[in-house]
Amino acid sequence: MDDNNMLEKADTLSAEIDNIIMGLSMTSTGTITDATGYLNEFMTGLEGIAKTANASGHTEIVKVSQWCQNNLLFLKKNPSQENDFFIESGECWHWLELISAHLADPEETSYISALSTELLRSEWFNAYKEEDLQALLLQLKLLANENNNNHDHDTASANEQSTTSSLAFTWDDDTHPEFLEAFFEETTELISELATLLKKVANGELDSEGRYNASRVAHTIK
Numbered sequence: 001m002d003d004n005n006m007l008e009k010a011d012t013l014s015a016e017i018d019n020i021i022m023g024l025s026m027t028s029t030g031t032i033t034d035a036t037g038y039l040n041e042f043m044t045g046l047e048g049i050a051k052t053a054n055a056s057g058h059t060e061i062v063k064v065s066q067w068c069q070n071n072l073l074f075l076k077k078n079p080s081q082e083n084d085f086f087i088e089s090g091e092c093w094h095w096l097e098l099i100s101a102h103l104a105d106p107e108e109t110s111y112i113s114a115l116s117t118e119l120l121r122s123e124w125f126n127a128y129k130e131e132d133l134q135a136l137l138l139q140l141k142l143l144a145n146e147n148n149n150n151h152d153h154d155t156a157s158a159n160e161q162s163t164t165s166s167l168a169f170t171w172d173d174d175t176h177p178e179f180l181e182a183f184f185e186e187t188t189e190l191i192s193e194l195a196t197l198l199k200k201v202a203n204g205e206l207d208s209e210g211r212y213n214a215s216r217v218a219h220t221i222k
Contacts, residue, residue, distance in 0.1 A: 009056035010146035014103045016052045018218070020045035021100055024093055025215040035087040039076050042093055043069055049096075060132070060139040064119070067128060068095075074125045086123045090211060094118050094204065097211065099140060101198045104218075106144035112137060114202045193217055 024042060046065045053061035072092065075083045086092050095118035102111040116137070119128035128136075197214035200206050206214065 010143055013052050013056050013058060016049055017096065017100050020049060021097055022215045025211050035079065035084040038087050039072050043072055058139055058143060060136040063132060064136055071124050071126055097201050101202055102140055103144050105198065110202050190217055
């Protein structure tokens, strides 16, 4: 697999995870109100992540996705008040949110620490093996680097194009200055808000509505 193809697949995997989280967040505030509905939605998302991760060669992402699917099947076959709460509260996919947060901000070490805690929770009938956890954390670090390299490559290409092109970057003549001012001001505020929300997600301080709000802010910025 050449470097460009690897970077593209890493970015695709990261986007896939973000989309799954967005869908789960919307589901938690939508029409699905029972544990079975949440499980089916999450299982479908995990299958998509595993497929994309397998295509990109990220075997540890495939492994953790399959591990979670097996755990969810056990929870589905053994309903209880505790198991249903674990599912309906969204806590069963909190680990996936932390992976997304880490890929978006790999320099924030609290995400990895919180991820380890989530995968070793007592609610899982089969906790993640320590050796598998270490392999996963290593691959996440490499994946984050791939994403950063991809973004750096895009930035470098844009800078090169701007220096070699005779075209200047300008706004359309009919763009109202007040709209531009509002755009830059609101975007700065949204980025600051998202950073705060992501830290709360990592620390488990948000309920399903709060996690949905974090996903909504991220999608607005995107």
